[in-house]
Every structure is written in structure tokens, then in C-alpha cells.
Amino acid sequence: MADKITVGYTHLSGCTGCTVALADNYAGLLTLLDKYVDLKYMPTLADARHIQQVDVSFVEGSVCINDKLAVEEIKETREKSAIVVALGGCACYGNITRFTRGGQQNQPQHESYLPIGDLIKVDVYIPGCAPTPELIRNVAVMAYLLLKGTKEQKDLATAFLTPLMKLAAKNEACGCDLIVDVINQGLCMGCGSCAASCPVRAITMEYGKPNVERDLCIKCGACSAQCPRGFFNTDVISQYEAINEAIMAALQ
Amino acid sequence: MGAELGNYKSCVSARSTDKELLKHAQDGGIVTQLFAFALEEGIIDGAIVAANKEFAAKYPSKCMQDSSNFDMIEPWRPIPAIVNTKAELLAAAGTKYNISPNVSLLKEATRSFGLDKVGIVGTPCQMQAVRKAQLYPVGMRNVGASIALAVGIFCMENFPYQSILQLVEDHAAMKMESVKKMEIGKGKFWVYGKRGQVVQLPLKITHKYEQPGCHVCLDYVANLADVSTGSVGSPDGWSTVMVRSKIGDSVWGKAMAAGCFETQPIEKVKPGLELVTKLANEKITKNKKTLEGRATFGVGKALRNPYI
Numbered sequence: 001m002a003d004k005i006t007v008g009y010t011h012l013s014g015c016t017g018c019t020v021a022l023a024d025n026y027a028g029l030l031t032l033l034d035k036y037v038d039l040k041y042m043p044t045l046a047d048a049r050h051i052q053q054v055d056v057s058f059v060e061g062s063v064c065i066n067d068k069l070a071v072e073e074i075k076e077t078r079e080k081s082a083i084v085v086a087l088g089g090c091a092c093y094g095n096i097t098r099f100t101r102g103g104q105q106n107q108p109q110h111e112s113y114l115p116i117g118d119l120i121k122v123d124v125y126i127p128g129c130a131p132t133p134e135l136i137r138n139v140a141v142m143a144y145l146l147l148k149g150t151k152e153q154k155d156l157a158t159a160f161l162t163p164l165m166k167l168a169a170k171n172e173a174c175g176c177d178l179i180v181d182v183i184n185q186g187l188c189m190g191c192g193s194c195a196a197s198c199p200v201r202a203i204t205m206e207y208g209k210p211n212v213e214r215d216l217c218i219k220c221g222a223c224s225a226q227c228p229r230g231f232f233n234t235d236v237i238s239q240y241e242a243i244n245e246a247i248m249a250a251l252q
Numbered sequence: 253m254g255a256e257l258g259n260y261k262s263c264v265s266a267r268s269t270d271k272e273l274l275k276h277a278q279d280g281g282i283v284t285q286l287f288a289f290a291l292e293e294g295i296i297d298g299a300i301v302a303a304n305k306e307f308a309a310k311y312p313s314k315c316m317q318d319s320s321n322f323d324m325i326e327p328w329r330p331i332p333a334i335v336n337t338k339a340e341l342l343a344a345a346g347t348k349y350n351i352s353p354n355v356s357l358l359k360e361a362t363r364s365f366g367l368d369k370v371g372i373v374g375t376p377c378q379m380q381a382v383r384k385a386q387l388y389p390v391g392m393r394n395v396g397a398s399i400a401l402a403v404g405i406f407c408m409e410n411f412p413y414q415s416i417l418q419l420v421e422d423h424a425a426m427k428m429e430s431v432k433k434m435e436i437g438k439g440k441f442w443v444y445g446k447r448g449q450v451v452q453l454p455l456k457i458t459h460k461y462e463q464p465g466c467h468v469c470l471d472y473v474a475n476l477a478d479v480s481t482g483s484v485g486s487p488d489g490w491s492t493v494m495v496r497s498k499i500g501d502s503v504w505g506k507a508m509a510a511g512c513f514e515t516q517p518i519e520k521v522k523p524g525l526e527l528v529t530k531l532a533n534e535k536i537t538k539n540k541k542t543l544e545g546r547a548t549f550g551v552g553k554a555l556r557n558p559y560i
């Protein structure tokens with residue numbers, strides 16, 4: 001189909017949880033592949049594995065700079081993709097791979113893992129560990145509208161994606177961001193979104209404010225990205241009803 | 253009318269027809285009645301509300317599981333909880349004028365509490381959090397589609413727990429455990445004692461104790477709720493109700509048909525929408541100024557703006 005967007009999936013040092021999250025869209029994923037997306041390469045779900053020229057590439061995992069192949073793959077991904085999406089905490093921020101010190105069989109000398117943004121320019125971030133099937137779906141639909149939609153749809157997709165593009169300016173995340181970027185800035189209103197988002201329950205709400213158990217934090221970036229006082233693009237979120245309906249209709 | 257009241261399909265003044273329920277409610281019992289109806293009809297299978305110490309003692313398994321020791325929970329400190337019955341709803345009715353992080357239970361509601369259709373009540377900022385969780389579910393897997401009814405309450409400001417403690421015990425000279433009800437209305441902060449005493453504080457005194465995050469808040473009437481409600485605009489014991497979304501419209505319509513509420517046209521009641529509009533404008537204008545001030549806060553240094 002000519003009006004599909006071409007998509008690739010590069011798998012670096014990630015646990016395949018992001019792949020599973022994508023697959024957990026079930027029928028939604030099949031509709032995406034059927035109507036909107038031509039999946040050119042992907043290690044787990046497609047026959048072709050080698051990086052090709054695409055409109056959008058999703059990258060799972062951080063880059064091990066001690067691994068020549070990984071470094072080549074991330075550079076090739078950048079060179080061959082119009083839009084690069086860092087999928088999941090490891091690609092965005094290093095996440096759990098930030099804690100590695102090497103020594104793991106069968107490549108014990110691999111010890112230096114970087115978020116992909118340290119080596120290439122990244123366009124869109126989808127933080128979280130694992131990222132959610134729903135946000136992957138929403139970004140995929142919006143990427144389609146951005147590239148193939150009407151003028152109006154392009155504007156909506158741009159407005160939707162802009163905050164996720166701005167997240168790409170920063171390659172580090174921690175539960176401490178809630179303290180530094182929200183509470184220290186006088187912005188926290190005590191909703192508890194951060195605590196709900198944390199995959200490892202590092203955040204509890206004490207007297208209406210987040211308390212971060214820093215030793216538990218795996219640096220996935222979900223909490224501060226979910227925080228309404230992290231970003232809140234009122235124009236887009238106010239249209240939640242219409243946008244939700246449109247996405248569900250598109251995936252019917 | 254400008255944008256200060258958000259989009260809504262209809263607006264009335266209303267109160268629950270259940271006299272017993274009204275005894276527990278803050279105003280017209282809209283929130284408690286609507287959830288009770290939705291539970292009965294299977295529209296929701298549980299709701300996230302702001303409970304308290306007594307509730308936690310009675311229903312410990314319904315409260316947020318965290319490191320808090322419920323014996324240490326002070327009177328009037330809200331605890332987010334999941335309710336599944338009318339008795340539990342009644343036990344969590346009434347306004348607590350300090351932060352109840354209800355959204356912190358949103359994911360857990362669909363996990364350990366096993367809900368498929370979640371109800372949630374919250375302040376306008378918490379309704380914003382709910383909609384962000386639906387559109388940008390960064391850490392909210394399987395949450396968006398399970399939100400079945402989001403009820404917003406009007407909100408001018410909120411307070412940290414310790415602020416309320418200071419206001420009640422220092423300024424109003426009452427013990428927290430002896431307080432029956434707190435209310436902000438008619439330009440004052442009211443504290444009603446269990447033995448009938450009433451103390452009022454001018455809002456001039458309460459302002460400095462407000463939560464700082466409220467000063468950048470641009471929503472007074474929970475624009476993003478399915479149904480939003482507050483006391484302002486309606487006579488004592490009644491509530492102003494704004495029906496906003498398709499879900500809200502459907503649930504409200506069914507509840508009306510079932511005789512859950514008596515209503516009066518909002519145009520017929522005093523002070524009506526005029527006051528709601530005025531207060532909404534005041535809040536938004538003041539907080540827009542705060543946001544502008546943040547842009548030039550230091551010397552060539554800005555504070556962060558969450559809206560851009």
C-alpha cells in the first residue's frame with residue numbers, strides 16, 4: 001500500500017520488554033500493520049532484520065559503546081530514518097543499563113552503556129519501563145498523521161508530539177527529577193500521578209507530596225513525564241475525548 | 253461567556269434526593285450520589301475517593317498500600333481509598349481541605365483492586381492528570397480505557413495538611429479531632445465544631461498557607477471532568493453541576509431518570525453562574541499573572557512553565 005508509512009525497529013541493549021509492550025496492542029497492532037505501517041525490519045516480529053531506509057524507526061535499548069556493531073547500528077539507524085523514536089527507558093535514559101559495571105557472560109568486557117541520545121540526535125521520546133502499549137500506539141498513529149494526514153491532522157500530530165520531542169533534550173532521568181523540576185520549582189499540586197506511574201514503587205505519597213526511595217529508582221523517566229506539572233499542553237489534552245475517539249476509530 | 257468555565261453540555265443546580273446521604277455530604281451530595289448510582293448500575297465497579305482515619309480503621313484493605321502507618325494518620329488527613337459500596341462512599345463523603353493524591357491509586361485500582369470500570373473524584377488538577385494519563389500514558393498501562401466516570405470538584409486552592417493544622421489549631425483555636433466540617437464559602441474559611449461552635453477566618457489569613465502549586469493553576473471548575481460540581485453558584489445545601497463529556501451526559505441522564513437528584517434551572521437560582529464565572533475569572537487572571545512573573549523571576553532567569 002502506497003500510503004503506509006515505513007517503519008523499522010532497532011534492538012540494542014534492551015530486555016525485549018519494549019517489543020512485548022508493542023505486541024501487547026494485540027488486534028490494534030494488526031490493524032496498524034494492515035492499514036498504516038509497513039514494517040520494514042525488526043529482529044523479533046519481522047523477517048528482515050537489517051536496517052533500511054524508513055520514515056520512522058523505533059529504537060529499543062541503550063548503546064554499548066564497547067560493542068562495535070551496536071555503535072554502527074545506531075548510527076546507521078539515524079542516517080536511514082527521517083524520525084528516530086527512543087522507545088523505553090533504556091533508549092531514552094539508559095534506565096537499568098546505567099547500573100551495569102560489566103562482567104556479564106558471554107561478553108564480560110561490555111560495561112559502558114549510553115542512552116542513544118548520547119550518540120545520535122533523537123526526535124521523539126517514549127519513556128517508561130516498560131513503555132505502555134497505549135503510548136506506543138498513540139505515537140504510531142500520530143506519526144502516521146504527521147506524514148500522511150491532512151493539514152489539520154498534521155497540526156494535531158505536531159501538537160501531540162511536541163512535548164515528547166522536547167523530552168529528547170535530556171538524556172538523564174531519575175525520581176529526583178520530581179523534586180528538582182516540580183517541587184523545587186513550586187509546581188507540585190499533589191495529584192499522585194508520579195506514584196501511580198513508577199514501575200518499581202519507588203514513590204510513595206507522604207502528606208500529598210512524592211517521596212522518592214532513590215535506591216529503588218531504576219531511572220526510567222516515567223514519573224516526571226507522567227506528571228501534569230512536567231508538561232501539560234492544554235490545547236491537546238483538552239481535546240482528549242475527540243482524540244481518543246479518533247484513535248480508537250482508526251484502529252477498528 | 254469566555255473559556256473560563258470550559259465546555260459543558262448542560263448546567264443545573266441540584267441535590268441528592270436521599271436525605272440520609274445529604275447528612276454526610278459536603279454540599280448537594282452530587283459526588284456520593286452519582287457514584288452510588290453508578291455502582292448500583294454497574295457503570296463503575298469501584299471509585300477512588302478521599303477517605304480518612306476512621307475509614308482506614310474500618311476498611312483497611314480499601315486504602316492505599318504504602319509505607320504509611322494508619323495509626324499515625326491524623327484527623328482530617330485524607331487517605332486515597334477505593335470504595336465498592338454505598339456504606340464506604342458515605343464514610344468517605346465530605347470535603348477535606350488538604351491534599352488527597354487520588355490519582356496515585358489510578359493504576360493500582362486496575363491491579364490489586366481488580367477494577368475494570370474505575371470512578372474517580374478529584375480537583376481540577378487531578379482531572380487534568382486523569383486526561384493526561386489517557387492521552388500520554390507514559391506509566392499508566394491499561395488505565396485509560398478503564399476510566400468510566402471522572403467527577404471533578406470546583407477548586408480555588410488546596411492546602412498541605414500542616415497548613416490546615418495551623419489554621420484550625422492556631423488560628424481557629426480548635427482541636428482537629430473536634431472539628432465536624434470545614435468549608436470555604438462567602439469569602440471565609442469556616443470551621444464547625446462537633447459541639448456546635450463555629451469559627452470563621454477571613455481568607456486573607458488562609459492565603460499564605462496555600463499549596464504553592466495552586467498558584468499556577470488555570471482551572472477552577474474541572475473543565476476536563478465528565479461531570480463537575482461545586483457549591484458556588486447554588487443555594488446552601490445545593491450544588492452547581494456541569495455535565496461535560498458524552499460519558500457524563502449519559503450517566504447524568506440515567507441518574508436523573510432514576511430520580512437520584514432534584515434540580516432547579518441554574519438561571520433561576522441565586523447567585524447562579526454569574527458568581528461562578530466571576531470567581532473562575534479571578535482565579536485564572538491571578539494565576540496567569542503568577543505564571544508571567546515566573547518568566548522574569550530572577551535576573552535574566554526564569555522559573556519553569558509547565559504549560560509550554
Ligand SMILES: Cc1cc2nc3c(=O)[nH]c(=O)nc-3n(C[C@H](O)[C@H](O)[C@H](O)COP(=O)(O)OP(=O)(O)OC[C@H]3O[C@@H](n4cnc5c(N)ncnc54)[C@H](O)[C@@H]3O)c2cc1C
Pocket residue numbers: 276277278279280281282283284285301302303330344345346347348349350351352354373374375405406407408409410411436481482483484491
Ligand atoms: C481543596 C478543595 C477546594 C474546593 N474549593 C471549592 C471552591 O472554591 N468552590 C466550590 O464551589 N467548591 C469547592 N470545593 C468543592 C466542594 O467543597 C465539594 O467537595 C463539592 O461541592 C462536592 O460536594 P458534594 O456534596 O457533591 O460531595 P460529597 O458527596 O460530600 O463528596 C465529596 C467527595 O470528594 C472527595 N474529596 C474530599 N476531599 C477531597 C480532596 N481533598 N481531594 C479529592 N477528593 C476529595 C470525597 O472523598 C467525596 O467522595 C473544593 C473542594 C476541595 C477538596
Ligand code: SF4
Pocket residue numbers: 178182183187188189190191192193194195208209210226227228229230353
Ligand atoms: S505527578 Fe507531579 S504534580 Fe502530581 S504529585 Fe507527582 S510531582 Fe506532584
Ligand code: SF4
Pocket residue numbers: 173174175176197198199200201202203212216217218219220221222223224391
Ligand atoms: S522513580 Fe520510578 S518512575 Fe521515576 S524514574 Fe525512578 S523508577 Fe522511573
Ligand code: SF4
Pocket residue numbers: 189375376377378407408409410463465466467469470471
Ligand atoms: S487550585 Fe488547582 S492545583 Fe490547586 S488543588 Fe485546586 S485544582 Fe489543584
